Amino acid sequence: MSGKSLQSIRGIHDGLPAEVRLWQRVEAAAHETFATYACSEVRMPILEPTELFKRSIGEATDIVSKEMYSFEDQGGDNICLRPEGTAGAVRAYLQGGLTRAGAQRWYYIGPMFRRERPQKGRLRQFQQIGMEMFGVQGPLEDIEVLAMAHSFLSELGIAGLRLEINSLGCQECRPGYRNRLVEYLKAKKEQLCVTCNERIAKNPMRVLDCKVASCQAALTDAPEMVHHLCEGCESHFDGLKQGLAALGVPYQINARIVRGLDYYNRTAFEFVTDKLGAQGTVLAGGRYDGLVESLGGPATPAIGFAAGLERLAMLLDDREEGGPDVAVVALGSEVVNYSLMQAAGLRAAGLSVVHCGGGAAKRQFKMADRESVRFVAVIGGDEMQAGKIALKDMASGEQQLLALDEVVRVVSA
Structure with a gap:
């Protein structure tokens, strides 16, 4: 197809x-x-x-x-x-x-x-x-x-x-006004567009709302309901x-x-x-x-x-809509399950999290950049052994080694 x-x-x-x-x-x-x-x-x-x-x-x-x-x-x-x-x-x-x-x-x-x-x-x-x-x-x-x-x-x-x-x-x-309006419109019919001429009998008040410039010029002194x-x-x-x-x-x-x-x-x-x-x-x-x-x-x-x-x-104003709060980067196959657990914990705390899938670090960091995340949670063997997360602030470049609850507090601030 x-x-x-x-x-x-x-x-x-x-x-x-x-x-x-x-x-x-x-x-x-x-x-x-x-x-x-x-x-x-x-x-x-x-x-x-x-x-x-x-x-x-x-x-x-x-x-x-x-x-x-x-x-x-x-x-x-x-x-x-x-x-x-x-x-x-x-x-x-x-x-x-x-x-x-x-x-x-x-x-x-x-x-x-x-x-x-x-x-x-x-x-x-x-x-x-x-x-x-x-x-x-x-x-x-x-x-x-x-x-x-x-x-x-x-x-x-x-x-x-x-x-x-x-x-x-x-x-x-309205009926008395409608009669006056129809009488006025019939006298102006030669100056009105085809659609307005059709509306004179069916829905004359709609003629007043016509956007055609020539019609508006012909209606400058048309009777108006607010005065009747x-x-x-x-x-x-x-x-x-x-x-x-x-x-x-x-x-x-x-x-x-x-x-x-x-x-x-x-x-x-x-x-x-x-x-x-x-x-x-x-x-x-x-x-x-x-x-x-x-x-x-x-x-x-x-x-x-x-x-x-x-x-x-x-x-609406054109302010940028932020991406996810955190991208999780898993450095090594041995930490993938631990990184999934940390991502689940962050989500349970109400944060928006994207997991970058493991594999090559360069590819994961590129993915995090494309997602426009505020923070990257970097997890390698050392972080897993310590039960911590290396949290990088993408705006400042600052990186801290934090426990899960501390990550939630920093990201939510």
Whole structure:
């Protein structure tokens, strides 16, 4: 089989060790931060019923109409690879019988799938961290969710991010706004791209988010939802802004944030960077108070967000990830078993250890160098007789003859 035939599918790639280490940094920050907000991890299946996303996301959205991997399985069921996590979380919430269990605060980590055009930081299989909160309806909960997202990104040390917020209104105020927007867009249709013209009838608010320069030029004076809110939505949005200000979370109002999914209402937000080109959103979400009900449950307010691991990893600082703590070098076949015992003792103490396999000393030291270890544990006949280890600090070149517990103490310092 040729090497070419073994290449991965375009837009789907392997997570090799260097990248996975970055993902793990993101995941660790998520676990730590979300726990402080009393969020619990859930794990949902990758395969979901296709109908779930048609009903939740909307058949007119790009995700369902163009990007979703859906197929009929051998049993005749129409299923898909999940393109996002919120709809699956709602299904799990309903299927688990949790609608009367009080507020639920969940997060999840795992792969999602969309057949979109591969670009910087956007893949057809991508890793995502998502958070959902069910049974909460006031601006206070929105503030908490945005503060959590801000804390999570701050924990990662990513600089240059800005929080942009908007209100998408509700069923009371959005229909009137939609009519005004459609009237405006029809008058501008000759200046809009083909995709935007298709969206006028299906999903007109998405036109405001178009990245085509000529479309943006035509939309400079387009009506914006934030200026057509009903009293309830305006009060909610004011409460959100006041809470963010109280917590010292900086934000900007961006009336062009519309989100790509049909189920959002009221609060919508994005954390954006200028370091990833035109597609600069790294974490985004909003409120979706009608989604649970549309999928057969009781009226349930909810809010959530999602972030792509690959895109976040691209923004992490480039500090070197350290190699193993210790490389064990065994000088002579007679000390191999003793060296294995010492390696086992170091691992039992919680250190990361690579055994260089014995044999020629030069080869073992080269291996230790390639592993970028902090220390080399050199074990020869004299060390074995003394029950000790010759520990070499690779940074300073200093070497000490130490007992196992002393090695652990020095390496762990």
